Every structure is written in structure tokens, then in C-alpha cells.
Amino acid sequence: MNYCGTSYPRNDGFDKVTGRAGFTDDIYLPHMLYAKVLRSPYAHAKVLSIDTSAAEALPGVEAVCSFKNTPNKPFNTSATMITTNPGMEPVRDQTIFTDEPKYIGDEIAAVAAETEAIAEEAIKLIKVEYEVLPAVYDPKEALEPGAPIVQPKYQNPEHNNICGCIININLGDVEKGFAEADVIVEADIKLPRVKQVQLEPHGAVATYKNGELEILSTTQTPHPSKMIIAYALDMPESKVRVANPPYIGGGFGSRIGLSGKAELLAAVLAMKALKPVKLIYTRKEDTTCSDSRHGGYLHARMGAKKDGTLVALDTTSWLNTGAYCTFGVELVGVCGACGTAGTYRIPNLKYVGHPVYTNQQTAGAFRGFGTPQGNSIVEACIDKIAQALNRDPLDLRKQNTTKNGDRNWFPFELGSVGVDECLDKAAAEIGWAEKRGKKQEGNIRRGVGIACGTHVSNAAPFCVDYNTIQLQFEQDGSFFIRSGIPELGPGSTTAITQVACDLMGVPMETTKLVFGDTYATPFDIGSHATRTLYSVSQVLEKACKVLKKDVLSYAANFLGVDEAELTLDNAIVSGAGKEITMKKLCYEAHLRGKQFLCTECNVPTNSLPWYADAAEVEVDMEKGIVKVLKIAAAHDVGKCINPALCEGQIEGGALQGVGYATTEEMIYVEGKGFINDTYATYKIPRADDRPELKSIIVESNDPKGTFGVKGIGEVGICAIVPAILSAVEDATGVRFTEIPLTPERVLKGLKEAGKI
Amino acid sequence: MEILHITVNGKSMEKLVDPSLRLVDFLRRDLGLVGAKIGCGEGTCGTCTVIMNGRAIRSCVIPIMRAENAVIETIEGISKGERLHPLQEEFIKKGAVQCGFCTPGMIMSAKALLDKNNNPTPEEVRKALHGNLCRCTGYVKIEEAILAAAERLRNGEWE
Ligand code: FES
Ligand code: FES
Numbered sequence: 001m002n003y004c005g006t007s008y009p010r011n012d013g014f015d016k017v018t019g020r021a022g023f024t025d026d027i028y029l030p031h032m033l034y035a036k037v038l039r040s041p042y043a044h045a046k047v048l049s050i051d052t053s054a055a056e057a058l059p060g061v062e063a064v065c066s067f068k069n070t071p072n073k074p075f076n077t078s079a080t081m082i083t084t085n086p087g088m089e090p091v092r093d094q095t096i097f098t099d100e101p102k103y104i105g106d107e108i109a110a111v112a113a114e115t116e117a118i119a120e121e122a123i124k125l126i127k128v129e130y131e132v133l134p135a136v137y138d139p140k141e142a143l144e145p146g147a148p149i150v151q152p153k154y155q156n157p158e159h160n161n162i163c164g165c166i167i168n169i170n171l172g173d174v175e176k177g178f179a180e181a182d183v184i185v186e187a188d189i190k191l192p193r194v195k196q197v198q199l200e201p202h203g204a205v206a207t208y209k210n211g212e213l214e215i216l217s218t219t220q221t222p223h224p225s226k227m228i229i230a231y232a233l234d235m236p237e238s239k240v241r242v243a244n245p246p247y248i249g250g251g252f253g254s255r256i257g258l259s260g261k262a263e264l265l266a267a268v269l270a271m272k273a274l275k276p277v278k279l280i281y282t283r284k285e286d287t288t289c290s291d292s293r294h295g296g297y298l299h300a301r302m303g304a305k306k307d308g309t310l311v312a313l314d315t316t317s318w319l320n321t322g323a324y325c326t327f328g329v330e331l332v333g334v335c336g337a338c339g340t341a342g343t344y345r346i347p348n349l350k351y352v353g354h355p356v357y358t359n360q361q362t363a364g365a366f367r368g369f370g371t372p373q374g375n376s377i378v379e380a381c382i383d384k385i386a387q388a389l390n391r392d393p394l395d396l397r398k399q400n401t402t403k404n405g406d407r408n409w410f411p412f413e414l415g416s417v418g419v420d421e422c423l424d425k426a427a428a429e430i431g432w433a434e435k436r437g438k439k440q441e442g443n444i445r446r447g448v449g450i451a452c453g454t455h456v457s458n459a460a461p462f463c464v465d466y467n468t469i470q471l472q473f474e475q476d477g478s479f480f481i482r483s484g485i486p487e488l489g490p491g492s493t494t495a496i497t498q499v500a501c502d503l504m505g506v507p508m509e510t511t512k513l514v515f516g517d518t519y520a521t522p523f524d525i526g527s528h529a530t531r532t533l534y535s536v537s538q539v540l541e542k543a544c545k546v547l548k549k550d551v552l553s554y555a556a557n558f559l560g561v562d563e564a565e566l567t568l569d570n571a572i573v574s575g576a577g578k579e580i581t582m583k584k585l586c587y588e589a590h591l592r593g594k595q596f597l598c599t600e601c602n603v604p605t606n607s608l609p610w611y612a613d614a615a616e617v618e619v620d621m622e623k624g625i626v627k628v629l630k631i632a633a634a635h636d637v638g639k640c641i642n643p644a645l646c647e648g649q650i651e652g653g654a655l656q657g658v659g660y661a662t663t664e665e666m667i668y669v670e671g672k673g674f675i676n677d678t679y680a681t682y683k684i685p686r687a688d689d690r691p692e693l694k695s696i697i698v699e700s701n702d703p704k705g706t707f708g709v710k711g712i713g714e715v716g717i718c719a720i721v722p723a724i725l726s727a728v729e730d731a732t733g734v735r736f737t738e739i740p741l742t743p744e745r746v747l748k749g750l751k752e753a754g755k756i
Numbered sequence: 757m758e759i760l761h762i763t764v765n766g767k768s769m770e771k772l773v774d775p776s777l778r779l780v781d782f783l784r785r786d787l788g789l790v791g792a793k794i795g796c797g798e799g800t801c802g803t804c805t806v807i808m809n810g811r812a813i814r815s816c817v818i819p820i821m822r823a824e825n826a827v828i829e830t831i832e833g834i835s836k837g838e839r840l841h842p843l844q845e846e847f848i849k850k851g852a853v854q855c856g857f858c859t860p861g862m863i864m865s866a867k868a869l870l871d872k873n874n875n876p877t878p879e880e881v882r883k884a885l886h887g888n889l890c891r892c893t894g895y896v897k898i899e900e901a902i903l904a905a906a907e908r909l910r911n912g913e914w915e
Contacts, residue, residue, distance in 0.1 A: 016853045
């Protein structure tokens with residue numbers, strides 16, 4: 001191995017620091033039109049009439065689309081639309097435009113015009129008459145008898161406002177478990193809806209010509225997006241190109257599938273106008289009209305023996321999935337499966353998850369995908385058990401964590417389990433032994449907390465998940481890779497090239513990876529589920545083996561030696577006292593009508609990444625201000641391919657978690673919708689208010705991962721909230737059951753607990 | 757339409773512009789300098805940061821005629837041909853770039869700081885980045901990159 005394990009500089013660095021890197025809004029095409037969208041001002045209403053004639057008559061307007069002149073075939077904007085396992089049907093409950101808006105922001109109509117200003121004006125000229133209908137916003141209220149029904153046609157036939165189905169996980173016998181328990185604790189948590197707010201807003205540029213649709217967009221899954229678009233528009237997938245331009249300004253799950261609906265909205269306008277159409281969501285639209293993280297409620301009971309052995313866990317969740325399903329069902333499943341059932345040995349476990357329709361914007365995938373929600377409640381419970389048994393919470397965790405060789409509910413071998421090492425290293429870094437449990441007086445108090453967990457390294461076998469890859473040597477021996485993954489920001493395309501070059505035995509300098517374009521690459525599910533590096537490495541392993549064999553057997557013939565004696569390293573085939581460069585070999589092959597190439601398809605195995613986050617906080621008891629001083633984040637990544645990129649994932653994920661715990665919350669006002677829809681009002685961490693972030697990489701060398709690798713993308717955020725809540729409890733004696741920890745909330749909690 | 761006199765990346769020009777444009781639109785559309793990004797369009801994210809008359813400003817909230825006679829520096833203008841500015845090089849080296857959408861703005865804010873003070877404390881660096889949001893990196897490596905670039909500037913590597 002030459003490249004794996006080194007911080008090889010990322011392949012897009014030069015373009016990104018010089019302003020040359022292409023993003024969707026950077027595309028300007030001849031005759032391109034600009035689009036704007038008319039969105040519902042009501043959380044639930046019926047469109048009685050719509051009159052677009054004045055908009056159409058406005059000079060400069062080239063297309064006006066609404067449910068009246070646009071296909072209304074139901075689909076699902078998320079990748080779940082095409083990744084639902086055989087035997088189950090995805091919930092297809094959305095259309096491009098609607099005549100019955102179900103949340104404030106739902107798409108009613110759209111305009112394409114010569115300038116954004118004209119499009120904006122035209123939108124104002126569309127006259128819509130609405131009949132306002134009753135709406136429901138809270139997931140618990142939505143389940144009550146008599147609550148307004150959000151999706152009468154698509155909801156679960158047996159349960160009002162349940163999207164898909166109620167998720168049930170039952171392992172062992174939970175009642176028997178509680179009967180054996182010496183101590184039983186209960187915990188509740190209320191979690192806010194939070195938003196990815198990746199810096200690049202959703203957007204798409206669509207062109208329609210010769211019966212082909214070409215879309216450049218911000219999607220983090222080009223191939224699934226192609227399938228969704230082709231389905232919704234009844235077009236052959238071969239005539240729909242979805243590509244990134246080639247960069248995407250983050251995503252964090254918000255564009256797994258379509259980018260909001262930008263691709264389809266731009267597409268229908270382009271098909272009507274027969275000119276390219278650009279639609280870039282405003283920051284407000286991005287924030288209030290695309291998938292957020294699920295907020296909601298969780299309740300759990302946990303039982304343990306006197307000696308600390310966990311024996312039972314019973315969890316119920318009510319998560320607000322909003323007006324349309326998107327990822328609602330899968331996510332509520334992952335919350336139970338990874339979040340509550342993943343981390344510890346708990347023989348008797350029950351989880352009931354409610355994905356609930358409400359008249360709010362959709363909630364879908366956001367880094368962690370349900371695991372942070374599940375972790376929050378389980379980690380609260382285990383801290384309570386520690387208190388009840390007067391045990392060190394770190395020690396109690398390690399007593400119960402999954403160990404190497406364990407099997408739990410996951411339908412596969414778990415792979416390497418490095419969670420205890422993560423716990424030890426995070427604890428040591430935060431100064432656990434000296435700092436935890438120090439009684440304090442006075443206004444400013446400090447505390448430390450810890451939490452841990454797991455997730456997955458891709459979506460198989462829970463969803464359709466596979467990769468296809470094409471490899472070829474050019475005639476001069478340089479190496480060419482085609483993969484349908486995008487480059488969302490983590491540097492996946494760099495790390496994957498490192499893996500490919502080490503597997504193949506060729507240099508990075510002469511290797512090119514083409515990505516993010518359905519016309520140029522074979523199918524790949526795309527970047528989500530912490531899968532990109534892990535799963536693409538596996539298909540590469542398979543393909544490089546095949547291609548290498550082809551090269552070596554050709555070379556053996558050419559050199560007149562035994563194939564078994566040859567190796568390929570540093571682009572030189574050698575053995576049996578002979579050698580030939582790939583440059584020469586490929587050219588000689590070319591002269592004889594031969595190119596070395598192969599295409600392989602692979603369903604990845606799955607391995608569990610593990611992590612432990614420790615937090616140190618300072619609480620101002622008078623002002624209620626919680627300041628996170630430090631996060632120590634230890635991650636078992638199996639094998640680290642590129643330390644700088646890997647640390648970047650850990651640090652970025654951790655800071656998003658700090659925002660989740662302390663400042664971020666989408667605030668809903670009835671009649672207005674989510675009101676904090678700008679960076680000024682939706683507060684994410686800034687450079688000058690961030691804590692110290694210490695990333696710690698643990699390598700457990702996973703037996704299934706290529707070179708031992710596991711996933712890292714999502715897991716940075718997964719245990720930050722419970723670590724901070726535990727630290728705040730250590731400082732103040734109060735376990736908060738609602739986040740973010742705003743000063744008002746903290747003061748109220750301290751008062752109620754009689755601490756001030 | 758009005759006549760605008762402006763110097764962008766060392767080039768003085770006279771342009772007929774639509775006065776309702778913002779500086780960012782002029783740079784991106786009229787000049788094709790798309791390095792300044794529009795993350796919010798309302799002055800709150802910093803992705804559109806360029807240097808105007810020596811100060812880092814949000815080009816999305818500057819009406820174009822306010823840039824009359826201004827001297828503007830954008831991300832496209834800070835390297836010397838293929839030779840990258842130490843800030844650009846250190847951003848790559850230290851892993852300060854992820855999605856890259858905040859990067860041009862970050863670098864321009866950092867450059868405005870280092871142009872005035874090539875020996876900033878970490879606190880001064882953080883303060884200078886207050887208006888530049890990054891959702892990917894956690895800012896750790898961005899700060900490291902800026903401090904490393906400052907050191908190189910102090911060593912006279914960019915003269
Ligand atoms: S685009 Fe100018 S500050 Fe956000
Ligand atoms: S690198 Fe993505 S926002 Fe900073």
C-alpha cells in the first residue's frame with residue numbers, strides 16, 4: 001500500500017481554492033431562463049381556482065406550470081422511491097405541483113422567465129383561490145382520534161396519520177426482562193426539527209432537447225435522481241441525464257434523491273419553454289421547503305441488574321415526518337435499530353416507532369438518519385441507571401457495550417468493534433477521571449459527559465444498495481475509473497482513488513476518476529448511509545482483481561512467462577526476471593486491438609462504525625448560558641484511508657452536533673410556518689463560538705472492509721447531543737429533556753429543579 | 757443602464773451596468789467571476805465575500821453603484837498565475853477545504869485580515885471569520901491553514 005493511510009491532497013483542492021470549481025448556480029447557458037416557484041401560504045388548503053393568464057401575458061415570461069398542465073403521477077422525492085427492498089412498496093405520495101397543499105411552502109405553480117425579477121413578478125400575478133382546511137402540526141396530536149387527516153389516500157389504512165407503517169422491533173421478552181431487573185429507569189426527550197443548511201442552496205439547471213432531458217443539479221445521488229425524474233415524467237431513464245457540475249456544496253442528507261424538487265420543477269419548465277431553465281432555491285426556500293431532520297418525542301424504560309448488566313429496554317418514538325413521506329419510514333426504523341438496539345448488549349428490547357404525517361414541511365435524511373434521536377434516549381437511560389446504581393457512567397457503558405465477536409439483531413456479522421477503545425480515548429482526552437462528578441458551587445459550573453454508539457457503513461441489506469464501477473486502462477497505460485458517486489465535500493473521490501491505485505498498483509498522478517454523471521458512469525446508489533468509501537472500495541476490490549488478472553495474463557503471454565510469477569506495482573508489470581511498463585504494455589495491446597477494461601457490480605457487506613464523544617461544558621447558572629468548551633470525538637473507522645479527510649468528517653460532524661444541542665431549532669408559528677429561515681435567525685456554530693474539537697481516530701481493522709475500512713460520514717454527529725446533556729447534568733445536576741439548550745430553557749429547567 | 761468605473765483584480769474598467777444589480781451579480785454574470793458564491797443572498801453567510809477597497813465585504817448586499825471607483829479583489833485574482841497564494845496552498849494542505857462552497861469567501865476574509873496583520877492570534881483569526889459560515893469543516897483546519905499562511909507571509913514567501 002502506498003496511498004492508503006496518507007493525507008494525500010484532495011483532487012479538487014486547486015479548483016476549490018481558486019474559484020474555478022463548478023457548482024450548479026455557476027452554470028450560465030445561452031438563452032437560459034430563470035425560474036421561481038409559487039408556494040402555498042397555507043398549511044392545508046384546497047385550491048378552488050388558479051388563474052395564470054396574467055403571468056403568462058407578462059413580457060419575458062416563457063413558461064408557467066401548475067398541476068393543470070404538468071404530469072401528476074405520484075412519486076417520492078427521496079431515494080427511498082427506488083431503494084425500497086423487493087416485496088415492499090415505496091410510499092409515493094407527492095406530485096410535482098398540487099391542488100391540495102399540505103404544508104406552508106407546498107408547490108402550486110412555477111414560472112420561467114428571462115430574468116429572475118420577471119419570474120418573481122409573474123409569480124405575484126398568479127391568482128389562486130384557496131379554501132383553508134384544518135391542519136395538524138404535532139406528531140402526538142396527529143395520532144389522536146379526530147385529528148385532521150394529512151394524507152387520506154396514502155396513510156396507513158389502520159392508523160390515522162401514520163406514514164407507511166408503525167415500526168416494531170422485538171428482541172427477547174421485554175416484560176420478562178423488566179421482571180428480572182433490580183432497577184428500572186425512565187427517560188423522555190423532546191427533539192427539535194433541525195435543518196442541514198448546507199451552504200449551497202438546492203438548485204438545478206434543466207435542458208430539454210431531442211427528447212432528452214439533461215439536468216445539472218445539487219443532488220447527492222445522481223442515478224437515483226435520474227430514476228425518480230424518469231418515473232415522474234414517464235421518460236426512458238436512458239434519455240435522462242443527471243449530473244453534478246461537478247461539485248456540490250454539502251448536503252448532509254438533504255438531497256438524497258431530489259434537491260427539494262428543484263430538478264423536476266426546472267425540468268417541466270424547460271420542457272415547456274424549450275429553453276434551459278435554472279432554478280436556485282432561495283435560502284428561505286431551502287430551509288423551509290426541503291427535508292429537515294425529524295423532530296419529535298421519545299420515551300424509554302431501561303432495566304438493569306444490581307451488578308449493572310442491562311436486561312431490558314423499551315422505547316417508543318413519535319417522529320414528525322411532515323406532509324410527505326420521503327424517508328419517514330426508513331428513518332424511524334434506523335432510530336430503533338441503530339439508535340436503540342445497536343450499541344449495547346440488551347437481551348430484551350422493544351421499540352415502537354411512529355412515523356407521523358403532519359402539515360409541516362417534510363423531514364427526511366440528515367446526517368445520522370435517526371441514530372442521533374435513538375442515541376439521545378438510550379444514553380439518557382444509561383446515565384440514569386448509573387446514578388441509580390451509583391456507578392461511573394463510563395464504566396457502566398463499557399460493561400454493557402457490544403464486544404468483538406458478538407452477534408445482535410443486525411442480520412450480518414458486526415465486523416470489528418472498537419467502541420471500548422473509543423470510550424477510553426475520548427474519556428482520557430476530556431479528563432474524565434479528574435473532572436466527572438465534581439460537586440460545584442457558584443455561578444459558573446463545569447461538567448463533563450460521555451456518550452457512544454454505532455451506525456452502519458451502507459444501507460444493505462435494509463434497502464437496495466449496490467455499486468457498479470467501470471475501470472479501464474487508456475492506451476498510454478493511464479488509469480480511468482467511472483463511478484456514479486458524487487463529490488459532496490468529504491473528499492470521497494480522493495479517498496476512493498487512493499484505494500483504487502493501491503489495489504491496482506498504479507500511481508495517483510496518472511489516474512482519473514469520473515463521477516457524478518449518469519451519462520458517463522454506471523449505476524451507483526450515491527452518497528448516503530455512510531457508504532461511499534466503504535462500498536465503492538468493495539466494488540473496486542472486485543473489479544481491480546478481474547482487471548489485474550486480464551493485464552497479467554496478457555503480459556504473461558506477451559513476455560513469455562508464467563502469469564503466476566507476475567505482479568503489477570507502480571504501473572510496472574514484473575516477474576521472472578522480466579518487466580514491462582503499463583505504458584508500453586497498453587500500447588502494445590492497443591496495436592493488437594486490445595484494451596484492458598472491466599465493469600463490475602457488487603452488493604456491499606456491512607460493518608458497524610463505532611464512536612464515543614466526550615464533552616466538557618461550562619454553565620452560567622444565572623444567565624442560563626451553556627458553553628461547550630471541548631468535544632473529544634473518538635471514532636473507530638476500521639482503517640483510516642486519508643487522515644486529514646477523516647478528521648474533517650469527525651470535526652464537521654461534531655460541530656453540527658454542538659449546534660443541535662445548543663442553538664439549532666426550527667421554530668414553527670401557526671399561520672406563518674417556520675419563521676427562522678435565514679442564517680441570521682437559524683443559528684449554526686460560527687468560527688468564533690466553536691468549542692475545541694479533538695478528533696481521535698481508532699483503527700480496529702475491520703475484517704470485511706477493504707483494507708479494513710468502515711464508514712465515517714454520518715457518525716460524527718450521532719452522540720454529541722447526549723454527551724453534552726450528560727455534561728450539563730454533571731455541571732448542574734439537571735438532566736435536560738429538551739434541546740436546544742437555549743438560556744430560557746436552561747433557566748426554566750434549573751428553576752424547576754430548584755437549583756436556582 | 758449606468759456607467760460604472762471599477763477596478764477588479766487589477767484591471768480598471770468602464771462598464772454599462774443595470775443599477776439594480778448587486779455587486780455579486782455583476783461579478784458573477786457580467787464578468788464571469790463565479791468564485792464568489794451566493795449562499796444566502798442576504799448578507800448572513802459570507803460565501804460572497806470579496807475585498808473592496810481593502811476590506812472584506814459581502815458582495816450580495818452591495819448595490820453595484822456603491823462600487824463606483826472601487827478596487828475589488830476576488831478569489832480569482834489572488835494567485836500569481838499557477839502560483840497559489842499561501843492561503844490557497846495552506847487551505848489545500850491542511851484539509852481546510854471540503855465542499856468548497858464557503859472556501860472562496862473564507863479565503864478572502866482571511867486575506868483581508870492578513871493584508872493588515874500577518875501575525876494574528878487564533879482569536880483574531882476566529883473573529884475575522886465571524887461572518888463566514890462553514891457547515892462542513894468545524895473550522896479547525898481553516899484556522900490552522902490561515903495561521904500557517906500567516907507564518908509564510910511573515911517569512912516573506914509571497915513577495
Ligand atoms: S451570499 Fe452574501 S452573505 Fe450569503
Ligand atoms: S467546506 Fe463546505 S461549507 Fe465550508
